Amino acid sequence: MKGKKFVWMLLSILIISSFALAACGGEATPTETTTTGGGETLAVGIVLPTKDEPRWIQDETRFKEALQNEGYSVEILFSQGDSAKEKQNVETLISKGIKVLIICPHDSTAAAASAEAARAAGVKVISYDRLITDTAAVDYYVTFDSVSVGKAQGQYLVDHATGTGNPLYLYAGAASDNNAFLFFEGAWSVLQPKIVDGTFVIKNSSEAVALQDKPTLTREEMGRIIGQITTNWDFNVAKNLAESNLTAATAADKGDVFILAPNDGTARAIADTFAADTDVTSYVITGQDAEIASVQYIIDGKQSMTVLKDVRVLVADAIKAAVTFLEGGTPEATTTYNNGVIDVPAKPSEVISVDQTNLIAAIIDSGYYTADQFTGLENLK
Ligand code: BGC
Secondary structure (H helix, E strand, O other): OHHHHOHHHOOOEEEEEEEEEOOOOOOEEEEEEEEEOOOOOOOEEEEEOOOOOHHHHHHHHHHHHHHHHHOOOEEEEEOOOOHHHHHHHHHHHHHOOOOEEEEOOOOOOOOHHHHHHHHHOOOEEEEEOOOOOOOOOOOEEEEEOHHHHHHHHHHHHHHOOOOOOEEEEEOEOOOOOHHHHHHHHHHHHHHHHHHHOOOEEEOOOHHHHHOOOOOOOOHHHHHHHHHHHEOOOOHHHHHHHHHHHHHHOOHHHOEEEEEEOOOHHHHHHHHHHHHOOOOEEEEEEOOOOOOHHHHHHHHOOOOOOEEEOOHHHHHHHHHHHHHHHHOOOOOOOOEEEEOOOOEEEEEEEOOEEEOOOOHHHHHHHOOOOOHHHOOOHHHHO
């Protein structure tokens, strides 16, 4: 690996856990720090959105694994779902002399100020998983193909529906996350023709019903739908919304239902809520992230599918891009994503649709997780 030429990369990694004061209120929030032991100038700073969702703990773990193998000098900070804390984290890293910032924004637009502060300090900005929007200060975007994630979710529902009049419940991510729009765009592209032909009937969004004849939606139109069906990426919001949707629905709106859930955390919350409704006979529900708890839900038949986004690939791409910038190069891009101001060079990675039929091959045989992390795997054979 070329990056090993750097002196800062030769030092072994010392993991230090520390606590930092939150931006407001003086409340202590955990800040995980990975740094070199030798007082070298910090080369790369990583900022992740929250420790409260297994997805981002997964990224932290995979970053640490990759960094341990490569001997990088890096610090990882968490923003705890707070844009002010995120900005403070970025400023801390800038003051420590980072040359490259890898940042997954809590809020795509609010993070523009952090990206601009980094750019002003001569730091290269890599947007990680979520795109930072409304600024020219983004140098590169490392991501999965998020439209494909939504398509995989929509296709799963289509593939498992027969006949017509199937009740469809739609849920989305946080409107502050650009990805939520990409996921919904992908899902809509697959579901909309099947709504028009009568296979599905939308039960929980009047805005979606009003727009159901449109094969493609503007961002503003998607925004109107997402406004009604957002989970805000929060399990409790997802649960409460599903409960109020089911309370408003009649028994005829239930039966064998189909549920577009945007990710695994919200899928488990929504699935549990639907499972508890005696008028729901069966449900097919999507997910995303292959979180351990959801892989177990799939084995147990409580969640239908997930979309595996192999975080090892994303982490490797991010590190490769960072090293390329440190060496004065330009990371490989296969496409661009418009962030409202510029077209950001990007390299999206593939995703895999996983259900009971391919779980062992995709999750266990691939080495993503080990069999001992689950129970009941033998029932899938
Ligand atoms: C990520 C998903 C994640 C969601 C909630 C999205 O931006 O792409 O993997 O589940 O945020 O954190």
